[in-house]
Each structure stands twice: as C-alpha cells, then as structure tokens.
Amino acid sequence: MKQIELKNISKIYKAGPVSVKALDNINLEIAKGEFVVITGPSGSGKSTLMDVLGTLTRPTSGLYKFEEQEVSKFKEKALVNLRRERIGFVFQKFNLISKISSLANVELPMVYERIPFKERRKRASEILERVGLGERVSFKPNQLSGGEAQRVAIARALANKPDIILADEPTGNLDTKSGDEVMEIFKSLNQEGITIILVTHEKERAAFAKKVVRLRDGKIEKRGEENVF
Secondary structure (H helix, E strand, O other): OEEEEEEEEEEEEEEOOEEEEEEEEEEEEEEOOOEEEEEOOOOOOHHHHHHHHOOOOOOOEEEEEEOOEEHHHOOHHHHHHHHHHHEEEEEOOOOOOOOOOHHHHHHHHHHHOOOOHHHHHHHHHHHHHHOOOOOOOOOOHHHOOHHHHHHHHHHHHOOOOOOEEEEEOOOOOOOHHHHHHHHHHHHHHHHOOOEEEEEOOOHHHHHHOOEEEEEEOOEEEEEEEOOOO
16 A cells, blocks of 8 residues: 655755755655665755655645645644654654653653543553563663663654654664664564654665665665565
8 A cells, every 4th residue: 555655846945045955856655564764875865855754844846645645735733633643753862851751751742642641651651661661661861871762762653653653863873782673673663564764874774674765966866675574
C-alpha cells in the first residue's frame, strides 16, 4: 500500500533578494511498512525533505499525498492532527525536557491527547520497558547516557501509536555501540509494521534499510532497494 507520495516537490527559501532551492523537483513513493534511509552530503536537502514529509514545513510547489489525501491542501489544524495521530518524531539532540523523568517525557504526548493518567502511565512504562529502559523510568535526561536518552526519545515517539517514525540523524551524537542499539530498535519496530524514514549521513546506517534515497543539491541522485533483513 502506497502510504506517502511526493510529486514534483520543491522548496525555496528566500532571504531578501537571495533564493535558495533546498529541494528541486522531488518525486518519491514510500509504501506502508517500508524502512527508508535518506542520505547525502551536508546541504543536500535531507532535513528539508524530512520536514516536508513530517508536515513541519510546506513545500513551495508540488503535490504531497498521505494515503491518497492531498496533504498540500490541508489547513494547519489538519496538519497538527496528522502529526499528532500518525507520525512520531525522533531528533539528533533528543529534545527531552530536562527537569522531568523519562516516564514523564514519554507521557507528554498522551497528556496533549487527554489520555487518562492511569492509561498513559501504564503505556509509558510498557514502552520504556520495550526499549530496554524499564529500570530507568525515574531517571531524568541528565542522568542517562546518550544512547539511553535517545531510547527515551524513541519511546516518546511511540506514545501515540504512530504509523510512521521520522528520525533525523538519530545516531549522530552517539558512539558506535549506542548507535547500533538504536538502529536495532528501529529495525524491530519496522518488523512490527511501522514505517521508518531515517535521515543519516553515516553510510553504515544505510545497511539497515530496504530502500536508500541519496540526495545531492536538493535532487534525488540515486535510489535503490536492498534486501538486508
């Protein structure tokens, strides 16, 4: 099933008289349950493409369909609902709230969804156990290693049971062992049916994906299929 379709997507940023084309006529299809890695050199448009896919920024031109719905025409409230209900985000810098526990960080998306306390506490505890942090629920982010903090971020992304996880350089700040552990979690989630779209500049991470999309100067330079599972 085709979950995401981009047709002739371009994104232009303007700073005074200067225009920068961050994405240039991108065409891409992602099926439900795929594991896709987006890679390329710095400045190639990876993060901009991720922002478009996550509806965090609107393309300047082109068509974006999510399960046959024209996201390009959505009003802001509909975009917020799509992000909240269908997409989980994981970032390189974790973006955890430092003053609250791991458990509370994972609960936060469910608070916004007004999920009752007992249900969200139970779900958050189960997800942290799932990512190997059952004994770290009371720890604050500054009491965790980088790998553990990123696993909390993944748990938070799973809180509202998303269909898609968008991960932007999720291993960029981690040592090799911690990065491998995080990638194994993404692999496991994908095997459960969650679509994983991951941006990275690390070539070894592309080995985890079935599809690799390489960008250069805002254009798709190459795409390929890999059967690595």
